[in-house]
Amino acid sequence: MKKKYSIFNIVKNAFSNNENWKKMWRNPEPRKFYDIVIVGGGGHGLGTAYYLAKEHGLKNIAVVEKGWLGGGNTGRNTTIIRSNYLWDESAHLYEHSLKLWENLSTELNYNVMFSQRGVLNLAHNEHDIKEIKRRVSANKLNGIDSYWADTKQIKKLVPIMNTENCRYPVLGASYQPRAGTARHDAVAWGYAMRADELGVDIIQNCEVKKIRTKNGKVYGIETTKGIIRAKRVGVVASGHTTVLAETAGIKLPLQSKPLQALVSEPIKPVINTVVMSNAVHAYVSQSDKGELVIGAGTDGYNSFTQRGGYNTIEDTLRAIIELYPIFGKMKMLRQWGGIVDICPDASPIISKCEIEGLYFNCGWGTGGFKATPGSANLFAHTIAKDKPHSINAPFNLERFVSGRLVDEHGAAAVAH
Amino acid sequence: MSEHKIYFKFDGKTYGGNEGDTIAAALLRNNVKLVGRSFKYHRPRGIYTCGIEEPNALVQIINEHNEPNVRATVKKIYEGMVVKSQNRWPSLKRDLGSINNILSPIFSAGFYYKTFMGPKGFWKNVYEPLIRRTAGLGKPPREFRSKSIHLHHNVDIVIVGGGFSGLLAAKKLAGTNYDVLLIEREDSLGGILKNTKKIELINDQNPSDWIEKTERLIQNSRNIKVLKNTLMTTYNFSDHLIAVEDKSVGKPQDNEKPELVLHKIRTKQTILANGHIERFISFRNNDLPGVMLAASFEKYIQKYGVVPEESPVIFTNNSSTFSLVKSLVDLGHKPKAYVDVRDQKKIEKETVELLNKYNIPLYAKSEIEGCEGKNEISKVSIRVKKNEIIKIKTSMLCVSGGFNPDIHLFTQSKGLLKWDETILAFKPEKTFQNTITLGSVSGNFSYEKLIGEINKKLDFFEGINDLEIKLNINGPKKFQIKELWETNHAKKSLWSKSFIDLQNDVTTKDLKQAVLEGFNRIEHLKRFTTNSMGTDQGKISSINALGIVSKILKKSVSEVGTTIYRPPYAPLSFSAIAGRSTYEFYDPERKTPVHPWHVKHNAVFEDVGQWKRPWYFKKHNNESMEQAVQRESKQVRESAGILDGSTLGKIEIKGKDALAFVNLIYTNSFTKMKPMTARYALMLGEDGMVKDDGIVCKINDQHFLTTTTTGGAANVLAHMEEYAQTEWPNMNVYMNSITEQFSTFNISGPKARTIMSRVFNNIDFSNESFPFMTFNNFDYLNTKVRILRASFTGEPGYEIYVSPKHALTLWERIFYYSKDLDLVPYGTETMHLLRAEKGYIIVGQDTDGTVTPIDLNLNWMIGKKKKDFIGKRSLTRSDIVRSDRKQLVGLVPLNKAYGIEEGQHVIEEKNLNTPIKKPVKMLGHVTSSYFSPTLNHSVAMALIKGGNRKIGSQLYVSTSDLNVIPVEVVKPNFIDPKNERLIS
Amino acid sequence: MTRTFVAKGMEIVQQDMQQILLRGKGDGSFADTVNKEISLLPPTDNLRMINNDEFLFAKQSFDQWSLVCLKPKPEKEIFRLVSAFNANEEILASDYSNTTYFEITGENKDHYLSKLTHFDLRTKKFPISTMAQTLIARIDCSIYHFQDKYLVTCHSSFEDYFKDRLQDAINL
Amino acid sequence: MLLINCPYCGERDQSEFTNGGEAHVARPKDPDQVNDREWSEYVFVRANPKGIYYERWVHTHGCKKWFNAIRDTSTDEILKIYKIGETPPLIKRFKNTLRSPSGEPDVGSGNFTVKKP
């Protein structure tokens, strides 16, 4: 690794008035031909390029990004990372990712501030309890650190939570101590820097307009910077994936919806655990800078506008101050949206398709940040070997035809 | 000024201020300049502005539940207010954190990402906790339940800003047929007219008289409503606006009253007349207390009657500072120096004359190189001709770097901007919604042109008034400016800093470094340096940053572009956004008509959707839930029990095509079914998965009554309506939800029939005249009841449907008649237990959206002859017909003393090696499990892979502490498998 | 039970009324069936309501009407009407009496309701003798606009919540 | 916050409505006649264009009626509302990149608000 960051290097730079820092990545013009083009410069896309170069020794790779690196959902998510998913397929996928997270800062020599402060998923009714206990049991048997926490334990972790005196009291939670958050931008930058170092061309401000195919095979891409030929194309464009797929004649079972988040003004630390609640819809964590990072539910209509309805923000904050009455005096600093691509079974697609050399990594919906290293790693494998890894094999496109879904909605239907 | 002094505390010391003072005005009145410490380097900070754009003077209000990060420049004082400075320890003057300032060359942009990585475990245990300790500005607030309310408005026109342009617009609209709402964030109208000396006379009156007269005219017009102390924060899509009104300006908060009112506004047209924000210029130590924006300084004089300093130094690059000089000299004060970067020839003659008249030294073509001082400025360095530096002693420096039209709201509305080279600022170019911009927000910095602009832009409104305004303007008529974002430091030092974002401690050096490292996009720069990410969102700094960055990148400012502006305009209270629909009003509690009886009889309730349902009834205070459920269950099987089933969804379906419709909606076939009979029915989604279940009663082929699960009621009706309206619009079928029109009681148990015969003594309940799964309507007392013979417990049972008005009476009568029959009221938990003993499923508990009727062994419910029903086609897909899918089975522990836990998994392994390293193969999970008082052991249902073939075999169920329980797989029907009792 | 909430320039009285929800095509046969029983023709314009002393009759959408008995009738009479309407096989009539009814009067009623609903109550948008189905205090309600009052109805299981919200809006 | 003009009730706040996804997706007349792939497309695949989108809404907290709308998903502008059963009107794709606030411009994400020099 060429660019070695350390405290010594920082001090050295400090003495030269911070005027000698090197560029983290080049700004190349696209070549005419690449062996592999990755469309989408989010965490998943940059990571894929990195693992293709690093683990599969491949060269002549480009990442094509229409805006700026990490400006998609990677740069606008609430950064919750956990692996306590219900079904075996998902649990293996997200646990694979979590293991990579645990070593990511060292691997990239870039501090992605992965903070294993634990995640609580609250239960507010009998139905939640049953569902969560089932998930905890499945996690345990899958070797994932997952526990049932009762109200007393919750109170200990999050003393400011109002567990009793509310409309839907908190009856318990699942708790995963190894789960947590990470600094989203650093993930994109870290992967970009290391991919660039391994020779990957990262091309920003270059929108892919069309995926070209010839006789059932990928031929290349048309971009705002001209045509780029490629043997293999991996599409990792989150909310925009269907738009691209359609240009190759492929229909994906995805819907793009706004998902909103907000931050409060910064305050001294008050909440050291990530808390999520489905029934009372809101999730919250406090960043290392001090602001509360709060996530909402998806807005119920398709949109590409990176903003959603105001009513969603209102509902989210109703839930927040219901659960944490001390936040009544907090203020919303900024509110934004991202466009998430949602699959009918709330699970992702990491798959080949009927066109040779064309691969999709999408459908991460509201929860793909946590999968960034794992998904990138497996997608790289799938592209390099033209065959899925056993972990991502279940997340194929065929499942919608055969009916073998990985339905992570959980028990969406309500009892009685 | 007012004689009445108001006393408040700042950092423990008592100060007096005037009524109407903000905290900042009052502190300046008392000559207090140091009010806080900066975020990262803990540098001393003072009051930089006189309004909402303030980046520095953030304080904590102790007596308002510890409210953090309050702008001292906005919040007004009141008697007894307790204010504290933030982000310092142990005290504001001596803050330990300021050691960070010494280390600052190391804390350069992106510092965190490059270190703290090893050794292993150090990040989690050492570094992160340390970093977290330095996080945040203010301390957390204290618990508090707000009474802030919402107020909705539907109007034709909203005017944002009651400044000069806003007032003129309102004047034009007064008395027209438009409903107009004028929103002003300050406590008075007038804006720039009140804050500066820029205008001498309006129609020969002095500005405050003109404002008063105009305001009266507006208030008297029946069509305009004025809201003061109200800040427009959000401009949503479809001209939906959010404004927040402060109800406790200048007085302590009353916890029984709304402290804020959130105005939610729908309008047809939005007139933005919200003015401009002054900019600064970066120079060495431009963050020291004592540096203040020039217009803010003037506002303290004009609006608050506070002169922060009688002889400040003024530093400008534009024509606007004339009026500050005028304000000072009119009071007999005299600026120490007037520093203008422009050439002497370019400086407006009015200004030069005024300076000459009062003998104020003018340094033309000069700039402030930097300033010195410990906790506040003591002297400033001026670079005059030929790079010569002179130093002047002063305690205050007023800076004006030009003005930015306040485009925040305009860009929230998704309007487009354009860089204007004459004012060196972004201004609105193209609207996206029904937006009109007026005055300085539109980039019009000339009073003369203002009237013309307003007349032109508002011309299309009907019946509008003519405006005739004559202005006498003080000083230069035309706004002129020379580009300057940062001045040069005299010498290079590792520690010298000129700030760009004062709140987040971002220096111009950080910007340069970020570009060096390749962050040459403005959005990257923002995130890497945190520029404009503070609570002020870069109100005074973000455009300056663009100026500096564009110079480094050698691009035009347009090419660099702005970062995106997001709501809210200024930090907006969570509790105002939430309004009253929280705390006790978070979600309605729906109650059945019998609810009071349940309460009286010690029911413990369960939340099912919004409904409160009895979960179990405590016989005495010490009875546990388990005991109660065992008792209730036993009693139902031995004598009789009654359940309040009123929450079940009920739908009435009618029409010529009703039969065809229900045949498509449910899996079952209803064609051959006889009138006045009932059938248990399943509903699938198009994916073939079980969605809901219920009982369908057929009155005749045109008329059906169906029930749904409690939680599913709304969805099922919506599902039916969707298909009826959009898929089969030609079918003649209508449906009404009658959930709330009928209360439902389920009576079951061996004595149920006796009870029924006593209560309804004119009805024959014999099997012959009232067989299982039939129903009928009967007159009862003064009303009608419908009785259905059905059961969810496996005992003989009846469902009674009665008008809610009579429900409680009937319920009580049933008990009255059952005194000697041991009738027990039971709740949902006992209901669950009893049905589990019979192997009846609960949708949502034994199914989870991934289960087909085949998986549940409910193939008999599928109308084989039906050509189609919703979900049918999906049942033949390859994965759905696999025989190794998960199927519903029963489980019985081999050792009857063991209880099986719900949610645990069925496995083949005898032992679990803990800790579990390798995933254990799971066959499926336990969906329901109860201890059966009748059988005296646990009975459970589970969905397991290839379950049907495993009947009779032995498997294991995990426990929550990772042990295993051996179980036998059985058919899920534990009691009365032949249904003899059920139909007896 | 008649319960009253009073505030400055506004009064809310809870009333006992009855209601029938009608679905159908609204064609001649529909009108005949209805007219025969109550001597009122169903309004044909969407959202239009007509009333006499006894009944309020409103068209809620193209295939739905609500018939409110402004003066309580014996329950038997409602049952009779429901079955008489249902005798027409193209009409679905359901007894909807178990609904909560509030009459709101006074010149401040709009201001007061605007604390609870986004609905545009301005007469130019919500003329007299029309009705609307909308959200008040986040629950589904119908509002009928009379000359000098609103009649607001909601499902009765929300009654307690609704009353608490009304009282709260008065207090604040 | 959209303002949606229900064809039966008039203009109402978005919070009264529920979106029903793509419009004009006909359920196969005879499901047994379509193959697994075609059926899965009917069940799971819906158009998801960036731009002109034919969609359905239902007035959940009002008249409970379904209707169709044409909306530009890149701006959220509702261009047309029409009733179920009416022939879908044709809207010419309008090219107006300047207006698109979809938020992924070349330089800064604020740039869509900036007119290119």
Ligand SMILES: Cc1cc2nc3c(=O)[nH]c(=O)nc-3n(C[C@H](O)[C@H](O)[C@H](O)COP(=O)(O)OP(=O)(O)OC[C@H]3O[C@@H](n4cnc5c(N)ncnc54)[C@H](O)[C@@H]3O)c2cc1C
């Ligand atoms: C508000 C919000 C909160 C979230 N919270 C969480 C959370 O707490 N935990 C979690 O795990 N996940 C969360 N997510 C989801 C998570 O952010 C995403 O799943 C994840 O970041 C997706 O990463 P990506 O790299 O696939 O996509 P992105 O980061 O979106 O990258 C895709 C890139 O493709 C580019 N692109 C698109 N079209 C083209 C084209 N035609 N040509 C070139 N480039 C193109 C885009 O510009 C973009 O940069 C959240 C999402 C949002 C919006």
Ligand SMILES: NC(=O)c1ccc[n+]([C@@H]2O[C@H](COP(=O)([O-])OP(=O)(O)OC[C@H]3O[C@@H](n4cnc5c(N)ncnc54)[C@H](O)[C@@H]3O)[C@@H](O)[C@H]2O)c1
């Ligand atoms: N010559 C100069 O030096 C110079 C410089 C700039 C402007 N001007 C002139 O000054 C005049 C300014 O008039 P104007 O009316 O545009 O500005 P203004 O400052 O008089 O009025 C703006 C008003 O809007 C209010 N406001 C701002 N944001 C708000 C929000 N979010 N919510 C509620 N209220 C808000 C402010 O409190 C203020 O009262 C114009 O005529 C312009 O030409 C002159």
Ligand SMILES: Cc1cc2nc3c(=O)[nH]c(=O)nc-3n(C[C@H](O)[C@H](O)[C@H](O)COP(=O)(O)O)c2cc1C
């Ligand atoms: C985890 C996280 C923390 C954030 N913290 C802040 C913050 O402290 N201040 C701020 O202004 N914005 C913050 N943001 C929001 C960003 O400024 C920005 O709004 C978001 O990344 C979406 O990008 P956009 O608004 O440019 O579209 C944060 C975003 C995320 C994802």
Ligand SMILES: [Zn+2]
């Ligand atoms: Zn409607």
